[in-house]
Amino acid sequence: MTPLITAEARAWADRKYPDFDFQVTPTDIARFARATGETNPIHFDHEQAAKAGYSDVVAPTMFPYVIRQHGSALVPREELELDGSPGTDVPPLPTRRAMAGETAIEFGPPILAGDTITVRKRLADMYEKQGRSGPLVFVEMEFTFTNQRGATVAKESFTRIYR
Protein backbone atom coordinates (compact mmCIF):
# COMPACT_ATOMS: atom_id res chain seq x y z
CA MET A 1 0.00 0.00 0.00
CA THR A 2 1.29 3.47 -0.88
CA PRO A 3 1.56 5.53 2.27
CA LEU A 4 -0.71 8.55 2.34
CA ILE A 5 1.71 10.40 4.57
CA THR A 6 4.56 11.30 2.25
CA ALA A 7 7.97 12.49 3.38
CA GLU A 8 6.80 16.01 2.54
CA ALA A 9 3.79 15.63 4.84
CA ARG A 10 5.91 13.90 7.48
CA ALA A 11 8.10 17.01 7.66
CA TRP A 12 5.10 18.80 9.25
CA ALA A 13 5.39 16.72 12.40
CA ASP A 14 5.89 18.87 15.51
CA ARG A 15 5.25 22.00 13.43
CA LYS A 16 4.60 25.04 15.57
CA TYR A 17 2.22 27.59 14.16
CA PRO A 18 2.43 31.34 14.75
CA ASP A 19 0.65 32.39 17.98
CA PHE A 20 -2.84 33.78 17.47
CA ASP A 21 -4.42 36.44 19.69
CA PHE A 22 -8.18 36.56 20.17
CA GLN A 23 -9.70 39.60 21.90
CA VAL A 24 -12.82 38.35 23.61
CA THR A 25 -15.74 40.76 23.38
CA PRO A 26 -19.14 40.48 25.09
CA THR A 27 -20.58 40.17 21.57
CA ASP A 28 -18.46 37.11 20.77
CA ILE A 29 -19.64 35.50 23.99
CA ALA A 30 -23.31 36.39 23.48
CA ARG A 31 -23.24 35.13 19.89
CA PHE A 32 -21.82 31.73 20.84
CA ALA A 33 -24.10 31.49 23.87
CA ARG A 34 -27.17 32.19 21.70
CA ALA A 35 -26.02 29.76 19.02
CA THR A 36 -25.75 26.98 21.60
CA GLY A 37 -28.97 27.77 23.45
CA GLU A 38 -27.41 29.01 26.71
CA THR A 39 -29.84 30.90 28.94
CA ASN A 40 -27.73 31.76 32.00
CA PRO A 41 -27.57 35.59 32.21
CA ILE A 42 -23.88 35.49 33.21
CA HIS A 43 -23.17 35.03 29.47
CA PHE A 44 -25.20 38.08 28.44
CA ASP A 45 -25.48 40.59 31.26
CA HIS A 46 -22.58 42.39 32.89
CA GLU A 47 -24.48 43.05 36.13
CA GLN A 48 -25.64 39.46 36.49
CA ALA A 49 -22.07 38.30 35.89
CA ALA A 50 -20.86 40.75 38.55
CA LYS A 51 -23.47 39.44 41.02
CA ALA A 52 -22.13 35.95 40.39
CA GLY A 53 -18.64 37.18 41.27
CA TYR A 54 -17.11 37.77 37.84
CA SER A 55 -15.55 41.00 36.60
CA ASP A 56 -17.35 40.74 33.24
CA VAL A 57 -19.59 38.38 31.24
CA VAL A 58 -18.40 34.78 31.25
CA ALA A 59 -17.82 32.65 28.17
CA PRO A 60 -19.58 29.27 28.02
CA THR A 61 -17.37 26.29 28.83
CA MET A 62 -16.67 25.27 25.23
CA PHE A 63 -15.76 28.78 24.05
CA PRO A 64 -12.09 27.82 23.46
CA TYR A 65 -13.39 26.10 20.33
CA VAL A 66 -14.50 29.47 18.93
CA ILE A 67 -11.06 30.91 19.62
CA ARG A 68 -9.07 28.15 17.97
CA GLN A 69 -11.45 28.00 15.01
CA HIS A 70 -10.84 31.70 14.32
CA GLY A 71 -7.11 31.07 14.62
CA SER A 72 -7.30 28.41 11.90
CA ALA A 73 -9.93 29.79 9.55
CA LEU A 74 -9.74 33.60 9.75
CA VAL A 75 -7.40 33.72 6.74
CA PRO A 76 -7.45 35.45 3.35
CA ARG A 77 -10.21 34.13 1.08
CA GLU A 78 -7.73 32.55 -1.37
CA GLU A 79 -6.36 30.32 1.40
CA LEU A 80 -9.72 28.54 1.78
CA GLU A 81 -10.26 25.21 0.06
CA LEU A 82 -13.29 24.44 -2.12
CA ASP A 83 -14.99 22.89 0.94
CA GLY A 84 -14.48 26.09 2.96
CA SER A 85 -11.80 24.75 5.25
CA PRO A 86 -8.44 26.52 5.58
CA GLY A 87 -5.91 24.87 3.30
CA THR A 88 -2.70 26.20 4.73
CA ASP A 89 -2.71 24.73 8.24
CA VAL A 90 -2.71 21.02 7.37
CA PRO A 91 0.04 18.86 5.86
CA PRO A 92 -0.15 18.10 2.13
CA LEU A 93 -2.31 14.95 2.05
CA PRO A 94 -3.85 13.29 -1.03
CA THR A 95 -7.30 13.83 0.51
CA ARG A 96 -8.97 16.88 2.01
CA ARG A 97 -12.15 15.13 3.09
CA ALA A 98 -12.03 15.67 6.82
CA MET A 99 -14.08 14.61 9.80
CA ALA A 100 -13.81 15.61 13.43
CA GLY A 101 -12.26 12.73 15.37
CA GLU A 102 -11.40 13.03 19.03
CA THR A 103 -11.05 15.87 21.52
CA ALA A 104 -9.47 16.03 24.97
CA ILE A 105 -9.76 19.35 26.74
CA GLU A 106 -8.77 20.64 30.20
CA PHE A 107 -10.26 23.79 31.62
CA GLY A 108 -8.59 26.46 33.76
CA PRO A 109 -10.04 29.71 35.07
CA PRO A 110 -13.04 31.05 33.10
CA ILE A 111 -12.68 33.17 29.96
CA LEU A 112 -14.21 36.62 30.44
CA ALA A 113 -15.12 39.46 28.10
CA GLY A 114 -12.13 41.77 27.85
CA ASP A 115 -9.62 38.93 27.94
CA THR A 116 -6.97 38.57 25.27
CA ILE A 117 -6.40 34.87 24.72
CA THR A 118 -3.20 33.75 23.03
CA VAL A 119 -3.43 30.38 21.25
CA ARG A 120 -0.29 28.32 20.84
CA LYS A 121 -0.80 25.58 18.25
CA ARG A 122 1.36 22.59 17.44
CA LEU A 123 0.95 19.61 15.14
CA ALA A 124 1.51 16.97 17.80
CA ASP A 125 1.11 13.73 15.85
CA MET A 126 0.24 12.27 12.47
CA TYR A 127 -0.46 8.61 11.70
CA GLU A 128 -2.22 6.27 9.28
CA LYS A 129 -4.76 3.53 10.01
CA GLN A 130 -6.74 1.19 7.82
CA GLY A 131 -10.44 2.06 8.10
CA ARG A 132 -13.43 0.03 6.96
CA SER A 133 -13.64 1.92 3.65
CA GLY A 134 -9.93 2.54 3.08
CA PRO A 135 -6.91 4.20 4.64
CA LEU A 136 -7.38 7.06 7.10
CA VAL A 137 -4.92 9.72 8.20
CA PHE A 138 -5.13 11.07 11.73
CA VAL A 139 -3.71 14.53 12.41
CA GLU A 140 -3.50 15.59 16.04
CA MET A 141 -3.26 19.28 16.90
CA GLU A 142 -2.45 20.62 20.33
CA PHE A 143 -3.75 24.01 21.46
CA THR A 144 -2.82 25.98 24.57
CA PHE A 145 -4.99 28.95 25.50
CA THR A 146 -3.39 31.57 27.76
CA ASN A 147 -4.99 34.78 29.00
CA GLN A 148 -3.34 38.19 29.36
CA ARG A 149 -2.44 37.39 32.99
CA GLY A 150 -0.47 34.33 31.89
CA ALA A 151 -3.03 31.81 33.18
CA THR A 152 -3.75 28.75 31.05
CA VAL A 153 -7.52 28.87 30.54
CA ALA A 154 -7.66 25.69 28.44
CA LYS A 155 -5.53 23.02 26.82
CA GLU A 156 -6.92 20.93 24.02
CA SER A 157 -5.79 18.07 21.87
CA PHE A 158 -7.89 17.65 18.74
CA THR A 159 -7.59 14.88 16.16
CA ARG A 160 -8.96 15.35 12.67
CA ILE A 161 -9.45 12.35 10.38
CA TYR A 162 -8.83 12.54 6.63
CA ARG A 163 -10.36 9.87 4.41
Added chain:
Amino acid sequence: MKTLPDVGAEIPTQVHSPTALDLFMFSASAWLLHRIHYDTPFTIEHEGHPGLLIHGPLQGVYLAQAAEAYLADVARLQSMTYRHLAPAYLGDQLECGGIVSASDRDGIDLDLWARKPDGTSTTTGTARFVLR
Protein backbone atom coordinates in the same frame (compact mmCIF):
# COMPACT_ATOMS: atom_id res chain seq x y z
CA MET B 1 -22.59 20.99 50.50
CA LYS B 2 -24.97 18.73 48.66
CA THR B 3 -24.43 15.01 48.67
CA LEU B 4 -22.28 13.30 46.07
CA PRO B 5 -24.12 11.45 43.28
CA ASP B 6 -24.13 7.64 43.38
CA VAL B 7 -22.01 5.67 40.97
CA GLY B 8 -24.34 4.36 38.28
CA ALA B 9 -26.77 7.27 38.59
CA GLU B 10 -28.02 8.49 35.24
CA ILE B 11 -27.88 12.17 34.45
CA PRO B 12 -31.01 13.76 32.93
CA THR B 13 -31.05 13.39 29.15
CA GLN B 14 -31.16 16.56 27.05
CA VAL B 15 -32.72 16.06 23.64
CA HIS B 16 -31.59 18.13 20.65
CA SER B 17 -33.03 18.27 17.14
CA PRO B 18 -30.96 21.03 15.57
CA THR B 19 -32.44 22.67 12.48
CA ALA B 20 -30.56 24.23 9.55
CA LEU B 21 -30.80 27.52 11.44
CA ASP B 22 -29.12 26.02 14.52
CA LEU B 23 -26.34 24.53 12.40
CA PHE B 24 -25.78 27.84 10.65
CA MET B 25 -25.74 29.82 13.90
CA PHE B 26 -23.11 27.48 15.32
CA SER B 27 -20.95 27.75 12.18
CA ALA B 28 -21.30 31.52 12.16
CA SER B 29 -20.55 32.01 15.85
CA ALA B 30 -17.30 30.03 15.54
CA TRP B 31 -16.26 31.20 12.05
CA LEU B 32 -16.48 27.55 11.01
CA LEU B 33 -16.59 27.75 7.22
CA HIS B 34 -16.80 24.05 6.32
CA ARG B 35 -19.57 23.72 3.73
CA ILE B 36 -20.82 20.33 4.96
CA HIS B 37 -22.72 22.22 7.67
CA TYR B 38 -24.68 24.67 5.47
CA ASP B 39 -24.37 23.85 1.76
CA THR B 40 -26.66 20.89 1.02
CA PRO B 41 -25.92 20.36 -2.73
CA PHE B 42 -22.15 20.51 -2.07
CA THR B 43 -22.44 18.10 0.84
CA ILE B 44 -24.38 15.54 -1.18
CA GLU B 45 -22.58 15.87 -4.53
CA HIS B 46 -18.97 16.45 -3.42
CA GLU B 47 -18.77 14.73 -0.06
CA GLY B 48 -21.17 11.85 -0.55
CA HIS B 49 -23.27 12.50 2.56
CA PRO B 50 -27.08 12.23 2.53
CA GLY B 51 -27.45 15.72 4.05
CA LEU B 52 -25.91 18.43 6.21
CA LEU B 53 -23.82 17.21 9.13
CA ILE B 54 -24.38 18.19 12.75
CA HIS B 55 -20.98 19.52 13.86
CA GLY B 56 -18.83 17.31 16.06
CA PRO B 57 -17.95 20.30 18.27
CA LEU B 58 -21.67 21.16 18.64
CA GLN B 59 -22.22 17.64 19.97
CA GLY B 60 -19.30 18.30 22.33
CA VAL B 61 -21.17 21.38 23.54
CA TYR B 62 -24.33 19.30 24.04
CA LEU B 63 -22.39 16.80 26.19
CA ALA B 64 -20.80 19.58 28.26
CA GLN B 65 -24.23 21.19 28.75
CA ALA B 66 -25.85 17.93 29.88
CA ALA B 67 -22.98 17.28 32.30
CA GLU B 68 -22.91 20.82 33.69
CA ALA B 69 -26.69 20.98 34.08
CA TYR B 70 -26.36 17.93 36.33
CA LEU B 71 -23.31 18.91 38.37
CA ALA B 72 -22.48 22.62 38.02
CA ASP B 73 -24.04 23.46 41.42
CA VAL B 74 -21.65 21.21 43.31
CA ALA B 75 -18.64 20.80 41.07
CA ARG B 76 -16.57 22.44 38.34
CA LEU B 77 -15.89 20.80 34.96
CA GLN B 78 -12.15 20.14 34.97
CA SER B 79 -11.68 18.11 31.81
CA MET B 80 -13.56 16.39 29.05
CA THR B 81 -12.86 13.96 26.24
CA TYR B 82 -15.13 12.98 23.39
CA ARG B 83 -14.94 11.17 20.09
CA HIS B 84 -17.21 10.92 17.11
CA LEU B 85 -18.25 7.41 16.12
CA ALA B 86 -20.94 7.94 13.50
CA PRO B 87 -22.16 10.94 11.53
CA ALA B 88 -25.21 12.85 12.74
CA TYR B 89 -27.26 14.53 10.04
CA LEU B 90 -29.73 17.37 9.92
CA GLY B 91 -33.06 15.82 10.92
CA ASP B 92 -31.49 13.44 13.43
CA GLN B 93 -32.59 13.70 17.03
CA LEU B 94 -29.76 13.44 19.56
CA GLU B 95 -30.39 12.24 23.09
CA CYS B 96 -27.49 13.55 25.17
CA GLY B 97 -27.04 11.86 28.50
CA GLY B 98 -24.64 10.05 30.73
CA ILE B 99 -23.96 8.04 33.83
CA VAL B 100 -21.82 8.58 36.94
CA SER B 101 -18.76 6.30 36.69
CA ALA B 102 -16.90 7.50 39.81
CA SER B 103 -17.84 9.75 42.70
CA ASP B 104 -15.82 10.65 45.76
CA ARG B 105 -14.22 13.65 47.47
CA ASP B 106 -11.52 13.77 44.77
CA GLY B 107 -14.03 14.29 42.01
CA ILE B 108 -16.90 12.99 39.96
CA ASP B 109 -16.48 11.19 36.63
CA LEU B 110 -19.19 10.86 34.02
CA ASP B 111 -19.50 8.72 30.92
CA LEU B 112 -21.40 10.69 28.29
CA TRP B 113 -23.10 10.00 24.99
CA ALA B 114 -25.09 11.54 22.17
CA ARG B 115 -27.29 8.88 20.72
CA LYS B 116 -29.96 8.64 18.04
CA PRO B 117 -33.39 7.15 18.90
CA ASP B 118 -32.35 3.91 17.13
CA GLY B 119 -29.56 3.52 19.70
CA THR B 120 -26.61 4.53 17.47
CA SER B 121 -24.08 6.56 19.43
CA THR B 122 -22.78 9.43 17.31
CA THR B 123 -20.46 10.80 20.03
CA THR B 124 -19.26 9.35 23.31
CA GLY B 125 -17.10 10.94 25.95
CA THR B 126 -16.07 11.39 29.55
CA ALA B 127 -16.07 14.36 31.90
CA ARG B 128 -14.24 14.94 35.16
CA PHE B 129 -15.59 17.37 37.75
CA VAL B 130 -13.90 18.61 40.92
CA LEU B 131 -15.91 19.70 43.92
CA ARG B 132 -16.36 23.43 44.43
